[in-house]
Amino acid sequence: MPNYVPWLLISPSIILLLTLIAFPLLFALKNSFYFWNLQMGPTPMGFVGFDNYKMALQGGFFLGALWNTVLMTVVGTAVEFMLGLMIALLLARQLKGMNVARALLIMPTTIAPIVVGFLFRYMYDPGGGLIPWLLTSVGIPIPAQGLLGSSSTALWAVLFADIWQWTPFFAIVLYAGLLSIPDDIIEAARLDRTPPLAMLWHIKMPLIKKTALIVVMLRFMQLFNTFDLIVVLTKGGPGASTRTLGYTLYQAGLVDFNIGLSSAMTWMMVIIVNAIIGLFVFFAFRDWD
Amino acid sequence: MVIVLMLVFIGPIVWFVLLAIRPTATAFTMPPVLVFEPTWDAIRYTFLDPGNNRPQLFNSVIIAAGAVLLNLPFSFPAAYALSRYKIRGRKNIMLWYLGLLMAPPVAFLIPYSILASSVGLKGTYFSMILICQTLTIPFSVWLMRSFIDEVPVEIEEAARVDGASTAAIMLRIVLPLVRPGIIVTSMFAFVFSWNNAAFPLVLANRSTTTLPVGTLQYFGTAGVTWGFIAVAAVAAMIPPMLIFLALDRYVVRGLTFGSVKG
Numbered sequence: 001m002p003n004y005v006p007w008l009l010i011s012p013s014i015i016l017l018l019t020l021i022a023f024p025l026l027f028a029l030k031n032s033f034y035f036w037n038l039q040m041g042p043t044p045m046g047f048v049g050f051d052n053y054k055m056a057l058q059g060g061f062f063l064g065a066l067w068n069t070v071l072m073t074v075v076g077t078a079v080e081f082m083l084g085l086m087i088a089l090l091l092a093r094q095l096k097g098m099n100v101a102r103a104l105l106i107m108p109t110t111i112a113p114i115v116v117g118f119l120f121r122y123m124y125d126p127g128g129g130l131i132p133w134l135l136t137s138v139g140i141p142i143p144a145q146g147l148l149g150s151s152s153t154a155l156w157a158v159l160f161a162d163i164w165q166w167t168p169f170f171a172i173v174l175y176a177g178l179l180s181i182p183d184d185i186i187e188a189a190r191l192d193r194t195p196p197l198a199m200l201w202h203i204k205m206p207l208i209k210k211t212a213l214i215v216v217m218l219r220f221m222q223l224f225n226t227f228d229l230i231v232v233l234t235k236g237g238p239g240a241s242t243r244t245l246g247y248t249l250y251q252a253g254l255v256d257f258n259i260g261l262s263s264a265m266t267w268m269m270v271i272i273v274n275a276i277i278g279l280f281v282f283f284a285f286r287d288w289d
Numbered sequence: 290m291v292i293v294l295m296l297v298f299i300g301p302i303v304w305f306v307l308l309a310i311r312p313t314a315t316a317f318t319m320p321p322v323l324v325f326e327p328t329w330d331a332i333r334y335t336f337l338d339p340g341n342n343r344p345q346l347f348n349s350v351i352i353a354a355g356a357v358l359l360n361l362p363f364s365f366p367a368a369y370a371l372s373r374y375k376i377r378g379r380k381n382i383m384l385w386y387l388g389l390l391m392a393p394p395v396a397f398l399i400p401y402s403i404l405a406s407s408v409g410l411k412g413t414y415f416s417m418i419l420i421c422q423t424l425t426i427p428f429s430v431w432l433m434r435s436f437i438d439e440v441p442v443e444i445e446e447a448a449r450v451d452g453a454s455t456a457a458i459m460l461r462i463v464l465p466l467v468r469p470g471i472i473v474t475s476m477f478a479f480v481f482s483w484n485n486a487a488f489p490l491v492l493a494n495r496s497t498t499t500l501p502v503g504t505l506q507y508f509g510t511a512g513v514t515w516g517f518i519a520v521a522a523v524a525a526m527i528p529p530m531l532i533f534l535a536l537d538r539y540v541v542r543g544l545t546f547g548s549v550k551g
Contacts (some may be wrong), residue, residue, distance in 0.1 A: 004373035123304070
């Protein structure tokens, strides 16, 4: 069989994707070395070398956003995974009504993140939202500016919305992974009187490793790229407390119209994202088919 | 435990949906007013008054359906090749597609938006349908590949002995056999494109904006009109919910790209 056939079939999709990605990224690379304010004119206004990169790194502008992003990403993925695993183990006990519960549980995950943003703005509303009311009625004090309005709680409030949306996703996927483990393996371990925690850690987890890795990696990167939730909930504020990398690029480019600065940060983010994906692929997918 | 789970994960959705028919006076009274006389004003205003959300609903449908149609001719042949041929670097190609799904959308959105306006494509359905492919093609290749993997190779070999060409085998034999897979993949691609706010937020203009992004317009200068937001937001969340309920059997497989056969 001629060996160009598979490439003939694959290449249209690769060419289309490369075009959609390479053009904007090369365009951004060029712009990152120019001063260009979109409000002043439709074309770049002068070569400035690495000034845009320096500007981004000055005053902790980029690094502050990077820190918020890393914090949100690591905490969010870890919490969603652990809560999801606990719910998955509960669902796997096959009690009455579990099937209905499982089918309904996916609902938060189906909602567009921007709509989840609105849902939580309503729930967090300092003038009578459900969450501040619940918290104060059980005696937990909340900041006078509201949970989204105070720089000490805003990032966690945004993260909570994300955790609410994606914990069920982990739960359903890990539950399905657990179900796919053959019964005889579990039976054999049970006969050996394996304690429940050891059973989970040494027998079940290795068997669902591949699934768990894909979802952890996907969610990690989605959280790293978070910005539409921020657009609705906080717009990066108060102060810079919820500015993520994604929102920072968006703000520099489409709110402040500073295309040069936005492009420089785009490239810094692209390099970071690729480094993370590279690490994931290198460590997690080496022994993969 | 199950009750607690439902209260935590489904409760907020129900609470938000009720906002769409809640009289404004009771929207923010605490303790919550559970019994109220429903008002249909917001729904009537959003759907029946001309010049409002009907175009946005329409825009959402056009963009999501367009993204699905453009997606299939690109991703099905690629998925077929990656399933059937032992080509060198297959694993790397698969990982490359997966990596694209993790690319930061904002990173290429701003340059894309400037490029699109310089060639006169900004604000068009086409520009948004096209950019959706960066999400839908990689996803579809992974998912469809797992469906094609399950079609026995023997059927194809029999056809080949009878003299069928590769194209004929792919289109006349495999395509009909993986029709459920095509449908599932298309529905997922539809939901992804429907729910995506990043692309229309940056690329759409006033007349091509989609339903989820359209909800932002109700954050007016004169305050937030919660009833209208709720109506538009609920309309935006119903189609994906129904599709996921219909896909129940396939949801896990879709969301994990087939790494758990479900």
